[in-house]
Each structure stands twice: as C-alpha cells, then as structure tokens.
Amino acid sequence: MSEAPARDKTRPDKEARLAAYQKKLRALKERASLREVTEREMLLDILENNSQAINEYPMLEAQRSSVMELLCGRVGHPGYEFIHERVGRFIVLLAHFDKAVKTGDAARREELEATLLNAEAVLVKCAQGVVYAMALVTDNFEELVLRYFGKQSLEQYSGLIEKHELDQGFWNAFVEEFIASRVVEAHREILEGEKYEIAKERTFLVIRFLFDDILSKLNPTDQEISKTRIQNSFIAAREDPGIRERAKLIQAMLVKGLKGLSQFDKLSAGELLHAARVACMDNVAEEFETQYRARLAEAEAVRKGEADKKEPEERQREQAWFKFxxxxxxxxxxxxxxxxxxxxxxxxxxxxxxxxxxxDGILPLKKDFSLPVLEKILFFLLENHFIQILKECGREEGGKIQVRSGRARRVPAPAVNELRGMSKIRKKQLFGNDVTREDTLLFKPKTAKQLGEAMSMLSLEPALQQGLAELWKRAVFRVDIMVLINLELVARTTTNLTVRLTEILEKYGVKRNG
Structure with missing residues (x-):
C-alpha cells in the first residue's frame, strides 16, 4: 500500500492569510450573503489557505471535495454545531480586526490578530481530524480489497476513489463492485454447475448451498501487506499500552469539550474512542498529554510543599497555552x-x-472502520446478500419458505488424529466427516458449552481437553445456506404436491435429479 505523496509544507504567512480572509469577508458582505453561505465560504477559505500545512491532505480532486463537504456540512452530525459556532466567532473577530486595521488601532489589531490566529488553528485542526479519519477509512478499505480480492482489484478500487467523493455515490458503487456483483456471479455459477443439494429433512424439502461457493469469488492472499503511517498510528492507539492510555485521556477530553453540544447524547462512547484514536495520529495529542501530566505532577508537588507556587502572570500564560x-x-x-x-x-x-x-445485525459496528471490523462486515455481507437473493426468489410464497444459515466448526483431520488420547470412539462422538472437503472434520458440538459437556461425559484427560479447546478456538466455520420449504404448509394449498414443489424449485433455478 502506498503512502500519500509528500507535500510542500509551506503555506501563506499570517499576514497574507489574514488579508485573504478580510478580502473574502468584504466580498461576502457586498453580496449580502446569507449567514450559512458566509460561514461555508470562510471555512473553505481557511481550508484553502492552510491545506499545505494539513498532514495527509489528499491530492485527488474528488477526495479534496470530500474534505470540504465533510467540514462544511450543517446537518447529519452533532459536531457541526461546534464548527459553526467557531467559524461564526471567527467572522465576528475578523470584522473587528478589519475595523482596527482601518482605524489604525495598533493595540486592538495586535490583540485581535492573536485571537484570530488561535481561532484559525482550531478550525484547521477540525479539518485535520477529517483528513486523518478519511485516510484511515480509505487505507483500510484498500487493504481489505488487496487482502481478499487480490492485487488486480486495486485498479477498480482506485478508479472509484478517483471518480467519487467519499459520499453515498462512492459507497453504493463500492458495494455493487465488491459485494453485490460478485455474489450474483457466484450464484449464477452455482446454478449452472448444479452445486447444491436437494433433500427431504423431516417436514421440509431443503435446498442446501455451500458458502464456500460464494467465497470462491474472493482471491485472498496470505502475503504480508505493508501498512501506511495512518494505519500504524491507529493500530498503536489500540494496542500500545502507552498510546492506548493517551487515547482514553483524549476520549475524556472530548467528552468534556463537547458535552455542551445540543445533541451530544447522540455521540456514543465508542464513536468518541474511535475519534480519540484517530486524534492520536497528530503531534498535538502527545503535546497535550505531556502538558496534562506535567500539570498534575506540579499540582501534587505544590500540595506536598515540594514546589513553590508560580507567579500569577506565569500561571496565566501557561493556562492560556494549555487551553489552546x-x-x-x-x-x-x-x-x-x-x-x-x-x-x-x-x-x-x-x-x-x-x-x-x-x-440490524451489524449496526453496532457502524462507527468502527478498523480492519478487523471491516473483515467481519465483508463476510457478513457476502453471506447475507446471498440469503437476501434467495429470500427474494421465494418471497411470494410467504411463510411456506424460510432461508437460514447453519454453522459447524471445521478442522483438519490430521490435527485431530495427532491429539494424544484421541481414540476412534472418542473421535466419532466429537466429530463428523466434512463431505465437502477432503481430510476435514466437523465438530458435532455447536457451542463451547456443548463441547465441555461432551468432554466431561467422555471423561477426557486434561491434556486432551486442552488440545480440543485450542482446536475449537482456531477452527473456521463451514457455513451452509439452506432454503427450507415447509411441506405441510405447501400441501395445504395444492392438490398436486409434486407439481407445486417443482414450480417452487423453478423459482430458485434448481431441479431434483431423478
């Protein structure tokens, strides 16, 4: 995976930036622009004048537009209140600054300039947070595509990134390209190759498909994939003990700093922790933690009489900087x-x-774009989109047809045979053959509790129990997707069950042999 291209970090000096803002505000006033328009235009001007100083700022036009739209939105997230309060304050300060310049009030001008530059810096950090989060999302999806669809699919992904902003259009196209179209293609190949089984099971006629045949459309790689700086920083915020503590501290500061928002209760703790981990990518996170810890240590030293109190002016300067x-x-x-x-x-x-x-099954993952979560979502979508297609085939039949998936843990037969104390009788009690894959067994117990009960019943030795528990944890699932046709309900609505079942099977594009 590639890093963002290096950028020239120079930006216009403060005099040039302030002059540009004054010019923009005068033009907006001359046009009698609405407040919403004025705020948006000023935000865009701040972004334009500071883009060279924003880390990972995108080079592609579509992605730059994404930054602009995410920064300048007005609805759809509680945080927009924060941004528009501050850009509104910036505009008021800028008007006063413009007046001070015109009247030659040097002292007032100097005071307002410092305040304006601080306000600008805060708004630029809003943009920086947007850029970091966007980079994390696009980098993680790029790795997902590379890992599960192969290097040849990166061109398709890059094409979407170049064409679309990171908006609804992009995600619709992504899901169509990497999920929907591949499931449809796999379904077609399953039907053409008659890769299904039809059998009567109790009071149901069951059409059984293997999820393996859907997964065949993937092209996974087990090669190591290099990660970007953004990805490594985010992983460190999850796994490195020190940075993990920093992320928790930042999360607490986000709660403190944002709790005044009118819709703060719509921000979940998980979402704020995710945002805090993203914030750890920036130098200001480390600087804040350093100052925060130092202030705590200093306060404790003063309390114990081990340090002298600072002069009020010095404390005031330090407090102002810490607040900034x-x-x-x-x-x-x-x-x-x-x-x-x-x-x-x-x-x-x-x-x-x-x-x-x-x-609803994946809504709890909605605000988490970490790679492990994206992997879960990928397999969930591949399985459940196929289920959705099958549901649509028989939707007219109502409750007479159900579509379900079944899971069994799958392990290599040699790994079971190598377990010390695993006799043929014990193996038969605990495992069944996986007829879909050679040299593979399926755990008969469906849950860890059932496995424990079975091991107790068989009086297995502790070492064998431990070996089985480890196999259980490492096992991958064989997933069967089944269409269950309720024979009793179908029989109530027809005088010729055989013909009626044939009609139903035709809806699924399948047929019984013989």
Missing part, C-alpha cells in the same frame, strides 16, 4: 468524529440496499 492546546485537541477529535459518523451513515445506507432484512 486542549481546544486544538478537541477540534481534532471532533473533525475525526464527523468524518467517521457521516461516512458511516453513507456506508451503512449502501449496505442496507443489499441486506435490508439483516442490517
């Missing part, structure tokens, strides 16, 4: 939260189109 760093940190996390939240809404709306009946 804290404001930047909150803005950074807020920007990340907006990008995660809005992107999550778009992504899940696209998912709902392919798994409308099952979307």
């Amino acid at each position: 760093v804290q404001d930047q940190l909150v803005a950074l996390g807020l920007g990340a939260s907006i990008a995660i939240g809005v992107t999550g809404d778009h992504f899940y709306k696209a998912l709902e189109a392919v798994v409308p009946d099952q979307i």
Whole structure:
C-alpha cells in the first residue's frame, strides 16, 4: 500500500492569510450573503489557505471535495454545531480586526490578530481530524480489497476513489463492485454447475448451498501487506499500552469539550474512542498529554510543599497555552468524529440496499472502520446478500419458505488424529466427516458449552481437553445456506404436491435429479 505523496509544507504567512480572509469577508458582505453561505465560504477559505500545512491532505480532486463537504456540512452530525459556532466567532473577530486595521488601532489589531490566529488553528485542526479519519477509512478499505480480492482489484478500487467523493455515490458503487456483483456471479455459477443439494429433512424439502461457493469469488492472499503511517498510528492507539492510555485521556477530553453540544447524547462512547484514536495520529495529542501530566505532577508537588507556587502572570500564560492546546485537541477529535459518523451513515445506507432484512445485525459496528471490523462486515455481507437473493426468489410464497444459515466448526483431520488420547470412539462422538472437503472434520458440538459437556461425559484427560479447546478456538466455520420449504404448509394449498414443489424449485433455478 502506498503512502500519500509528500507535500510542500509551506503555506501563506499570517499576514497574507489574514488579508485573504478580510478580502473574502468584504466580498461576502457586498453580496449580502446569507449567514450559512458566509460561514461555508470562510471555512473553505481557511481550508484553502492552510491545506499545505494539513498532514495527509489528499491530492485527488474528488477526495479534496470530500474534505470540504465533510467540514462544511450543517446537518447529519452533532459536531457541526461546534464548527459553526467557531467559524461564526471567527467572522465576528475578523470584522473587528478589519475595523482596527482601518482605524489604525495598533493595540486592538495586535490583540485581535492573536485571537484570530488561535481561532484559525482550531478550525484547521477540525479539518485535520477529517483528513486523518478519511485516510484511515480509505487505507483500510484498500487493504481489505488487496487482502481478499487480490492485487488486480486495486485498479477498480482506485478508479472509484478517483471518480467519487467519499459520499453515498462512492459507497453504493463500492458495494455493487465488491459485494453485490460478485455474489450474483457466484450464484449464477452455482446454478449452472448444479452445486447444491436437494433433500427431504423431516417436514421440509431443503435446498442446501455451500458458502464456500460464494467465497470462491474472493482471491485472498496470505502475503504480508505493508501498512501506511495512518494505519500504524491507529493500530498503536489500540494496542500500545502507552498510546492506548493517551487515547482514553483524549476520549475524556472530548467528552468534556463537547458535552455542551445540543445533541451530544447522540455521540456514543465508542464513536468518541474511535475519534480519540484517530486524534492520536497528530503531534498535538502527545503535546497535550505531556502538558496534562506535567500539570498534575506540579499540582501534587505544590500540595506536598515540594514546589513553590508560580507567579500569577506565569500561571496565566501557561493556562492560556494549555487551553489552546486542549481546544486544538478537541477540534481534532471532533473533525475525526464527523468524518467517521457521516461516512458511516453513507456506508451503512449502501449496505442496507443489499441486506435490508439483516442490517440490524451489524449496526453496532457502524462507527468502527478498523480492519478487523471491516473483515467481519465483508463476510457478513457476502453471506447475507446471498440469503437476501434467495429470500427474494421465494418471497411470494410467504411463510411456506424460510432461508437460514447453519454453522459447524471445521478442522483438519490430521490435527485431530495427532491429539494424544484421541481414540476412534472418542473421535466419532466429537466429530463428523466434512463431505465437502477432503481430510476435514466437523465438530458435532455447536457451542463451547456443548463441547465441555461432551468432554466431561467422555471423561477426557486434561491434556486432551486442552488440545480440543485450542482446536475449537482456531477452527473456521463451514457455513451452509439452506432454503427450507415447509411441506405441510405447501400441501395445504395444492392438490398436486409434486407439481407445486417443482414450480417452487423453478423459482430458485434448481431441479431434483431423478
């Protein structure tokens, strides 16, 4: 995977930036622009004048537009209130600054300039948070595509990134390209190759498909995939003890800094933690933690009489700087939260189109774009979109037909045979043959509790129990997707059951042999 291209980090100096803002505001006033328009235009001007100083700022036009839209939105996320309060304050300060310049009030101008530059820095950090979160999302999806669809699919993914903003259109196209179309193609190949079984099981006629045949459309690689700086930073915030603690501290600061928002209760703890981990990518996170810990240590030393109290002026300067760093940190996390939240809404709306009946099963993952979660979502979608297709085939039949999936843990037969103390009788009690894959066995117990009960009943030695438990944890699932036709209900609506069943099977494109 490739890093973002290196960028020239120079940007216009403060005098040039302030002059540009003054010019923009005068033009907007001359046009008597609405407040919403003025705020958006000023945000875009701040972004344009500071883009060279924003890490990972995208080079592609579509992705730059994504940053603009995520930063300048007004609805769809509680955090927009934060941004528009601050850009509104920036505009008021800028008007006063313009007046001070015109009247030659040097002292007032100097005071307002410092305040304006601080306000600008906070808004720039909002944009930085958006950019970091966007980069994490696109990098993780790029790795997902590479890992499960192969290198040749990166061109398709890159084409989507170049063509679309990171909005609803992008996610609709992504889901169609990498999920829906591949499941449809696999379904067609299953029917053409008659890769299914039809059998009577109790009071049902069952059409059984193997999820393996859907997974055949993947092209997974077990090669190591290099990660970007953004990905490594995010992983460190989850796994490195020190940075994990920093993320928890930042999460607490986000709660403190954003709890005044009118819709703060719509921000979940998980979403804020995700945003805090993104914020850890920026230097301001480390700077804040350093200052925060130092202030705690200093306060404790003063309490114990081990340090002298500082002069009021010095304390005031330090407090002002600490507050400025804290404001930047909150803005950074807020920007990340907006990008995660809005992107999550778009992504899940696209998912709902392919798994409308099952979307509730993954809603708890909505604001988490970490790679392990994306992998879970990928397999969930492949399975459940196929289930959705099968449901649609028989929807007219109502309750006479159900579509379900069944799971059994699958392990290599040699691994079972190598377990010390595993006799043929014990193996027969615990495992069945997987007729779909050579040298593979299926655990008969369906749950860990059932496995424990079976091992107790067989009085297995502790070492064998431990070996089986490890196999259980490492086992992958064989997934069967089944269409269950209720024979009793069908019989009530027809005088010729055989003909009626043939009609139903035709809806699924399958036929019984013989």
